Structure formats: structure tokens, C-alpha cells
Amino acid sequence: VQLQASGGGLVQAGGSLRLSCAASGRTSNTYAMGWFRQAPGKEREFVAATRWSGGSTSYADSVKGRFSISRDIAKNTVSLQMNSLKPEDTAVYYCAATENRLYGGRWYRDDEYNYWGQGTQVTVSS
Secondary structure, rough: EEEEEEEEEEEEEOOOOEEEEEEEOOOOOOOOEEEEEOOOOOOOEEEEEEEEOOOOEEEEEOOOOEEEEEOOOOEEEEEEEEOOOOOHOOOEEEEEOOOOOHHEEEHHOOOOOOEOOOOEEEEEOO
16 A cells, blocks of 8 residues: 655644545555654654544544544545644654554554554744
8 A cells, every 4th residue: 555645735723734644555454544743752643543544533632622633535645634723733644554453542553553654744923
């Protein structure tokens, strides 16, 4: 599975951005797709994920109510709509996919995800 992320950029605090991730290759076994982020000097952290067949989504507490993840099965894409952005949202955002069945805390662990896209930079200015 290959993942191609796009949509990052520079935005002022309070603004919005939409990230997209296109999946290609053997995607038939995909269980979930999601987004992680890594700020300078910090560890990579979970942002949001969605079950590919639908029905389950998960968000980090820090983005609940502001970010929304969605998927388009026909286009093999997952998107992250980010609203009310804050300077602390500044990071490189990574798209990820997994064939593992996730439950509970496994959603948040980056070692549960098998495939990763290149990062896309999101910078929020104050």
C-alpha cells in the first residue's frame, strides 16, 4: 500500500486546512486509516483515525470538536478537515494505514499502523 498525503500549508490561528491522503496498491485488506503528527522536538502522536469500512472513528482529545476525519472509498482517500487551528497544531502530519484490527488503545499506537505516507507540513501562525 502506498500513501500520498497533500494539503498542508501555512495558516493563521483560527483558520482551516484540509489534508488528504490517497491510497494505492493492495488496499483490500485495509482495516483503518488515520493521521499522526510530529512537532519539532516531540514524539509522533496520534491525531485521528477511521475504520475503512465505516462505523468507527477515533480522535485525540486535543483535536476533538475541531478536526474531522472522513473517507471516500470510491476514491481510496481519507481526509482530515482541521478547523479552529491553533499554533500548537503546528507539526508534520503523516497519513497511515493498518491491516490490524484496532480496538481500545491500539488506535493511538503508531506501531499498530503498517503503512505510512510522506509527511506534510502544517504551520499555524499566531
